[in-house]
Amino acid sequence: xxxxxYTSDNLANWNDRVPIHxxxxxxxxxxxxxxxxxxxxxxxxxxxxxxxxxxxxxxxxQCHIGTDTLSWAKLGAQVTGVDFSPRALDVARDLAERIxxxxxxxxxxxxxxxxxxxxxxxxxxxxxxxxxxxxDIARWAEVMAAFTRRGGTxxxxxxxxxxxxxxxxxxxxxxxxxxxxxxxxxxxxWDVPQTYSGSGxxxxxxxxxxxxxLGEILTALIGAGFRIDLFEEHRFLxxxxxxxxxxxxxxxxxxxxxxxxxxxxxxxxxxxx
Numbered sequence: 382x383x384x385x386x387y388t389s390d391n392l393a394n395w396n397d398r399v400p401i402h403x404x405x406x407x408x409x410x411x412x413x414x415x416x417x418x419x420x421x422x423x424x425x426x427x428x429x430x431x432x433x434x435x436x437x438x439x440x441x442x443q444c445h446i447g448t449d450t451l452s453w454a455k456l457g458a459q460v461t462g463v464d465f466s467p468r469a470l471d472v473a474r475d476l477a478e479r480i481x482x483x484x485x486x487x488x489x490x491x492x493x494x495x496x497x498x499x500x501x502x503x504x505x506x507x508x509x510x511x512x513x514x515x516x517d518i519a520r521w522a523e524v525m526a527a528f529t530r531r532g533g534t535x536x537x538x539x540x541x542x543x544x545x546x547x548x549x550x551x552x553x554x555x556x557x558x559x560x561x562x563x564x565x566x567x568x569x570x571w572d573v574p575q576t577y578s579g580s581g582x583x584x585x586x587x588x589x590x591x592x593x594x595l596g597e598i599l600t601a602l603i604g605a606g607f608r609i610d611l612f613e614e615h616r617f618l619x620x621x622x623x624x625x626x627x628x629x630x631x632x633x634x635x636x637x638x639x640x641x642x643x644x645x646x647x648x649x650x651x652x653x654x
Contacts, residue, residue, distance in 0.1 A: 387568055388490060391514055392465055393585035398576045399446060399468040407579030408448050410472075414479040417455065422619055422631055423508050424452035427538055430611070430650055434458040437503040440528050442491055443511040447473025447484070453506065454482040463498065465490040492520055494528075501530040507537040509619060509646070513545060518564055518593040522601035529653040535607055536651075541614065541644045544622060545592045554625040554636070556643060563594045577620050595647070607651035614644040 435457030441450040444462030454460045477484040548559040568589035617632040626633040
């Protein structure tokens with residue numbers, strides 16, 4: 382798999398995250414494996430948007446270690462996960478075996494995935510923290526359309542581009558925009574030796590990310606052949622992006638005096654025409 386420098390750096394960074402996320406204080410995979418009813422916190426929220434997935438084919442792009450993918454399998458979907466990290470897919474396959482779920486995991490960078498997987502799916506699902514690692518939102522939307530059968534459903538929930546434009550390294554409670562809102566050719570580059578879940582130090586702390594404005598995302602999906610059925614903005618996160626955020630019912634929100642000031646996440650549901 383030929384990769385540019387940015388993708389190569391991100392792959393090394395994500396490979397380093399895998400053992401940390403799979404550790405006891407990471408994603409909680411032992412609890413996930415031992416309880417047939419347990420879902421990832423992401424899918425526990427998203428399931429209401431997709432309804433009954435029993436017997437439906439579902440592709441999860443950028444699936445990482447598979448806890449979201451396998452949550453859909455627990456709900457009855459026939460799941461396939463795609464990710465560029467072989468270490469992540471090793472954990473995902475092992476986890477599927479532990480819980481007795483028939484799941485398929487394919488190693489591929491997302492733009493190259495149609496060359497490795499030629500079929501279409503009833504549902505294409507993109508989870509939290511995915512598209513900010515991709516440089517070209519229009520190409521991404523074309524890949525999503527290529528994998529979604531006509532009449533099928535695309536669903537995503539993601540960090541809001543307003544969130545990604547904020548200065549997330551401040552140690553006070555000021556909401557300050559310091560990063561680009563719109564897609565740019567060159568990424569924002571970070572050197573952060575920790576990850577968002579679990580304790581440990583990354584050997585490859587450098588990563589690169591790109592923001593994409595809501596207009597760019599929606600226009601890309603429409604241009605790729607989707608009809609937008611739902612667009613909803615949310616005031617919570619699954620992680621404390623800012624130091625002054627407050628945990629409530631397993632999710633993180635801004636204090637009351639800032640709660641309605643900025644959106645933190647959004648959901649999009651669309652139909653492939």
